[in-house]
Amino acid sequence: MSTVHGNLSHAMRDNYNEHGVDEYYRKVAATYRNPFFPGIKKVIWTFMNRWWEAEGRSLFVSEIRQNGLRVLDMAAGSGEATLCLLEWAQKGKNPVSSNNFTQPSSSSNPALSNRSTVPDPLAALRAISSAGASATSRPAFIPPTVRRPAVGGKKGKQVFGRMDPPQLPDHFELDIIATDPYTSPAYTDRTSSPCHPLSFNDLANGLVPPNPGASSPPNAEPVWDMIICSFALHLVTSPSELFALLFELSNKARWLIVVAPHKKPEIKETWGWSRYDIASWTVAGESKLYGGGGKGYTDEDNEEETELEIIRDKVKLRLYRSNAF
Structure with missing residues (x-):
């Protein structure tokens, strides 16, 4: 099996149809990049601002x-x-010098503790200019200052606030564990952190990625605060496989965050x-x-954001709370 550079085709449906899902991700294990990265950043930052305000x-x-x-980045792709x-988190803790990314401490990310010099995981994103970006990378994201009204639609009130992070205390830390059975090399190359090669089926069967540097939560507490x-x-x-995965994870995390370009999959409350x-x-x-939910902001792609879903640049974010916690 030969590896390739880039994403083969930018149309993921074409990639899946031509190679199959498993084979496609094996081929791009070290070079995969998600072309929706700007929208992913917008919805995650907007959600984290709301999470910070709420709890x-x-x-x-x-x-x-x-x-x-404690966060599990499940099926983490290239990070x-x-x-x-x-x-x-870095910008919230250091808003004045937000471009000088500081690595998480070894106590919050034990995988970094044995490295004397750790590459900046965001350097590659900042170094890419829009004119010289390669096919295997995405241009650095610069938020627009003004959102355009939807074509053929009415611009309503935006449901959620600004994307800029709030002021975070100095002791705030992220303890992120990543899993992906295919793209671990791409994740490690881009973030300088390990990615455990666990599949959805592994997680459904109760396997948990090791995190030796993190303190064990009390028995009544979940393993992770969030799964994204x-x-x-x-x-x-397969509905039965999705049920097995989600039900197992509902006993390990308080929040499930699903980011996608569409409304799939449907997650039933009995799961x-x-x-x-x-x-x-x-x-x-x-x-x-x-x-149909409440009515809210309509972006330039004619997608209407409601209280249930954050939508930016064709990327949607939905939130679920575990029934076990």
């Missing part, structure tokens, strides 16, 4: 939580979600998770789930 500030300021925010989270799955959960096409109203930070009622 993060009380956890890390009022209660002075000792351990970091898009990890990079977004790290940059959000970006552009991957829809690849589990261990309840859909959340991100705006009010409450469980979504049936009227919103089945009545």
Whole structure:
């Protein structure tokens, strides 16, 4: 089997149809890049701002939580979600010098503790100019200052606030663990951190990636605060396999964040998770789930954002809370 550079085709459907999902990701194991990275960054930053306002500030300021925010980046690809989270935290802790990314400490990321010099995981993104970007990389993202009204539609009130991170306390840390059975080389190359080659099936069977540097949570607490799955959960096409995965994970994390370019997959409440109203930070009622939700901002791609879904640049983010916690 030969490896290739880049993503083969920018149309993922073409890649899947020609090579099959498994074979495609094996071919691009070391070079994969998600072409939707700018939108992924927008929705993750917008969500993290809302999370901080709703409960993060009380956890890390009022209660002075000792351990970091525990995150599983599941099916992590080349680390898009990890990079977004790290940059959000870095900018929130150091807003004046936000371009000088500081590596997480070895206590929050034990995989880095044995490295004397660790490359800047965001340097590659900053060094790429829009004119000279290669086919295997994405241009550095610069947020637009003004959003354009939707063509053929009415621009409504934006449901969620600005993307700029809030001021974070110095002791705020991220403890990110990543899994991906195919693109671990691409993840490590881009983030300088390990990615455990665990599949959806491995996680459904109860396997947990090792994290020797993190303190064990109490028995009543989840293993992770958040699981984020970006552009991957829809690849589990069997309802029984999706149920097995999600039900197992519902006993290991409080929040499930699904980032995707569409509304798939459908996650049923009997599978261990309840859909959340991100705006009010409450469980979504049936009227919103089945009545179309509230009306909100329509972006330039004619997609309407509601209280249940953050939408930026054709990328959607949905939130679920575990029924076990």
